[in-house]
Amino acid sequence: MPSVWIDYDLCDGCTLCIKKCPYGAVELQEGRPRILDNCTCCGLCLEVCKQGALQTDIQQRAIPDFSSWSGIWVFAEQHDGRLADVGLELLGKAREIGDQRSEEVCALLLGNGVEDLAGTLFSYGADRVYLVQDPLLGTYSTEGYTAALARLVDAYQPEILLVGATDLGRDLAPRLARRVGAGLTADCTGLKIDAEEGILLQTRPAFGGNIMATIANRFSRPQMATVRPGVMEKKTGFPSEGVLCREEAGITEQTIRVNRLETRAEEHEPIDLSKARVIVTAGRGAASKEGLALLGELARALDGELAGTRALIEEEWLPPDRQIGQTGQTVRPELYIGCGVSGAVQHRAGMSGSRYVIAVNKDSRAPIFQVADWGLVGDLFQIIPELINTLSDKAPGSSG
Ligand SMILES: Cc1cc2nc3c(=O)[nH]c(=O)nc-3n(C[C@H](O)[C@H](O)[C@H](O)COP(=O)(O)OP(=O)(O)OC[C@H]3O[C@@H](n4cnc5c(N)ncnc54)[C@H](O)[C@@H]3O)c2cc1C
Incomplete structure (x- = not known):
């Protein structure tokens, strides 16, 4: 079993090895570092020891010659x-x-x-x-x-x-x-x-x-x-x-040892959100019949798709193929509008490639605002109807 030890004649007690060890396996005892039993021999302490006091019998793994691998x-x-x-x-x-x-x-x-x-x-x-x-x-x-x-x-x-x-x-x-x-x-x-x-x-x-x-x-x-x-x-x-x-x-x-007995097409063709140019995303703040109807209307007015955070999918307000994020789909639309979405890191992992981001949230400290190009702080039930009205006023054929 390989091991790590300290040559106390060389050690100057700088404690860098203690700070470097990710496992807490080097401890100061009576002014001297000591290697504990939970040492994994990762070798990180050896790299920081300027005195060469940390020593090991771990063999460096040789990197094979891959010069013939190409493409x-x-x-x-x-x-x-x-x-x-x-x-x-x-x-x-x-x-x-x-x-x-x-x-x-x-x-x-x-x-x-x-x-x-x-x-x-x-x-x-x-x-x-x-x-x-x-x-x-x-x-x-x-x-x-x-x-x-x-x-x-x-x-x-x-x-x-x-x-x-x-x-x-x-x-x-x-x-x-x-x-x-x-x-x-x-x-x-x-x-x-x-x-x-x-x-x-x-x-x-x-x-x-x-x-x-x-x-x-x-x-x-x-x-x-x-x-x-x-x-x-x-x-x-x-x-x-x-x-x-x-x-x-x-x-x-x-x-091929697996026998295919039958192939059945999915009853409901899953939606590919990665192709959508506009996405309106509903977060927990919009988790109600009225909220989704409102955001669905906004998505239609912008010729876009309605999507949701995992919170919405788990509560079965939307089907799983409309989830954006780390465990959902990755999207990069021209325009992403997040309504009542807090902007958790797992959600942002799926939408950070969006060209423009608009966030509507009543909490001005919501993390979604960190990635938003435009942020609207307020109640989505007030803001979104106004947005829909403005869009319909500007629609071709309207008098506005
Ligand atoms: C391993 C793992 C993977 C995950 N994968 C994903 C994933 O793929 N996708 C994903 O989305 N999440 C994922 N999550 C969950 C993620 O961590 C968050 O819990 C989730 O994104 C939160 O959803 P939310 O923003 O809708 O809800 P919340 O975080 O509850 O936020 C709701 C927001 O709505 C606002 N709000 C409330 N009412 C209103 C209103 N009337 N008007 C305006 N704003 C309002 C609130 O201020 C709040 O900011 C994952 C988590 C884990 C641990």
Whole structure:
């Protein structure tokens, strides 16, 4: 078992090690620091000790040579021959990283009869499309897609692999990461390259959204992350031609052990708020029949969508597909109007990409005002009817 100890001949009692230890495992006893039994040997105290008094027999883990791993890959999710937006959004981010790293951006297109989609992937920033077509990939299966993608990863060794954090992506990415021996950071809200080490810094909310954690992977490749729809911006205007590589899936019927008995369409098509240009969000302050009727009217007057905070969804005032936030949808409308929304960090995680934010709240200290371009302090039941009246006065054909 590795350990950490102190050479008291070198220690000058500066106590930096005590301040640095996140576990409270270094304590001052009779004027001298002492290592306690709860020491995890994380090594942080060694980094701050200027005297070299802290010593260890922990072996530094060697960073493998990844110089042969190259390329920024994006899994291009498609359903029935229609590309999911999140793949195109991730291509925009991959393009940015690829240009920085002078590496190729590649899209992974799996399915059956989906070749026509390659042109779209090129025009959203892919240099190369790996096309894997097979009747067994016609409908998604965890095992079939994992095996086909793992084969590509083994053959071409990409540096980075991004997957949309959709239902499908959340099923596929962890299994693929395990299969190829990589790590995975789920639900990232930010991705960038570390200037010094050139590795991917993957930022995501942690501890219930109260902090943003940045995760980096030095020890395995590819660096894998999932990102929720609506978080990254699409970039267009790239040539609609590039390198198309046809690949074998390398799977058989035995690869897929799950039998699909039946596919049923959802009775109620979930709403995709990430496409809305205007969103009126109801918070607990609007949690009543009258409140929702009022905000629904405002949304209609602005040709927008009505959404809610988690408080509203939990109280069943609105269906779950209308929730915005960390555990709901991520949106970036031109205009977001929050009414009776306090602006908790978990809610803001889903709407901070909005172009303009208007907040209506009777509490002037509500955190939503920190991210609002315009704040109206007051009762929404007074303010919103006035707003609706003003809008209808200005509507074409009105006399106002
Ligand atoms: C792990 C985790 C994940 C979460 N994920 C999400 C998420 O995805 N999305 C989300 O929204 N939340 C999420 N939450 C919950 C979040 O922490 C908040 O509890 C929630 O967003 C609060 O909703 P609210 O603003 O509607 O309600 P409140 O915080 O209760 O705020 C109501 C606001 O309405 C104002 N108000 C009241 N009456 C009026 C009136 N007549 N006129 C004007 N203003 C009025 C009040 O001043 C108050 O600011 C999550 C929490 C956790 C722990």
